[in-house]
Amino acid sequence: MAKHRVAKAGEIPPGGRRIVEVAGRSIGVFNVGGEFFALRNQCPHAGGPLCEGPLSGFVRSKVPGEYEYVRKGEILRCPWHQWEFDVRTGQSWFDPVKTRVRAYEVTVEPGGGGSSNGGLAGGELTEAGLEKGPFTAETYSVSVEEQYVVIEV
Ligand code: FES
Numbered sequence: 218m219a220k221h222r223v224a225k226a227g228e229i230p231p232g233g234r235r236i237v238e239v240a241g242r243s244i245g246v247f248n249v250g251g252e253f254f255a256l257r258n259q260c261p262h263a264g265g266p267l268c269e270g271p272l273s274g275f276v277r278s279k280v281p282g283e284y285e286y287v288r289k290g291e292i293l294r295c296p297w298h299q300w301e302f303d304v305r306t307g308q309s310w311f312d313p314v315k316t317r318v319r320a321y322e323v324t325v326e327p328g329g330g331g332s333s334n335g336g337l338a339g340g341e342l343t344e345a346g347l348e349k350g351p352f353t354a355e356t357y358s359v360s361v362e363e364q365y366v367v368i369e370v
Pocket of ligand 1: 260261262263264265267295296297298299300
């Protein structure tokens with residue numbers, strides 16, 4: 218895979234995103250609390266512009282009348298039919314009986330260091346009664362090198 222500089226790190230602030238064209242693909246690059254993630258801007262359902270959709274979180278409740286809002290800004294909703302995907306992994310959290318789409322490992326390497334983020338908080342969501350769906354939006358490796366956001370495609 219080749220590395221592509223897609224933005225200066227400061228051009229995508231926390232909570233922000235940029236949609237770029239790389240190697241013939243439209244890719245959304247997201248800054249979630251200072252961590253960068255990249256997903257293909259093509260919904261695995263019907264090809265909608267997934268990365269143009271709103272970001273939200275999940276509401277979970279252990280008892281009636283009490284709830285908490287978790288994973289704020291980490292759940293991407295497709296603007297066409299509202300299917301939801303985890304920005305960190307591309308994993309869907311619905312419809313457990315259909316197709317699976319290939320996922321790529323996503324890494325964040327601020328200043329050249331690195332860390333893996335695979336499946337953060339997935340266990341929490343399963344405990345809350347959510348079930349992973351079979352769909353996964355295509356994701357790409359992301360790193361920050363000398364103030365540039367770089368993705369591998
Ligand atoms: S195209 Fe994305 S939910 Fe249908």
